[in-house]
Amino acid sequence: MIMSSRSTIMAVAFGCAFVVQPANAQSLDVPVMEYASDDLDTCALGEVFGLKSDGDGFLAVRSGPGSDFAKLDEIHNGDRVWLFEQRGDWIGILYGANEVSCSPIKKDRIVPYPGKKGWVHQKWIAVIAG
Template sequence: MIWSFSKRFGVGLGMAAIAALPLHAQALTVPVMEHATEDWDTCGQGQVHGLKSDGDGFLAVRTGPGSQFDKIDEVYNTDKVFLFDQHGDWFGVLYGVEEIDCSPITGSKPAVRPGAKAGWVHRDWVRVIAG
């Protein structure tokens, strides 16, 4: 993958920064972060795949990177997700929109885009298609 996840953790948010986030982002226990990189886009693109039709049929979107976090939404096979963050086997994603600007930034910040939803999904069910 083009973007490096090795420096993506340990970024704390103050209460003022959390209060400034949209309500959907505030619902996340662990915010999805957009990280500054040198000359690289801040996100990749993925597609939900491999969900069995005889199983649940959806991939749970959670408030943080782990099954112990609350489920806040569902995504389905072929849904597009934009990959911004990673913690272990969990991707921090934005989704629910066709396109997202992932241009390089100068400082790390919460990943927020108009109309996009944010959350965490298990990487086993996401095929990285760009990034």
């Protein structure tokens, strides 16, 4: 955690402790996992498609694999996302990330790459690579 020296001094001076979270922090109820595989890539690249302009116009990104989970964000037709795991009709995604490696890994892990993570319904995602 990085705090400005002024914030650090104020916290020390008043004997308080606090945690600073980024304004865009997301809270997932179900983390998006990257699963180990001997020779297979761990993710694929996808794109949002098929959203009707006369409908909501967005795909809800949720905190877990289901419409019962909180909506975290909205993505739109043409937005690209990295696809990691699938649970039923729901796909765990990463988006807004610059660099992602889909190379095989040796041990399962929570998706470690910076960017936004969440869950979307597969109906609106087309796999374009992977």
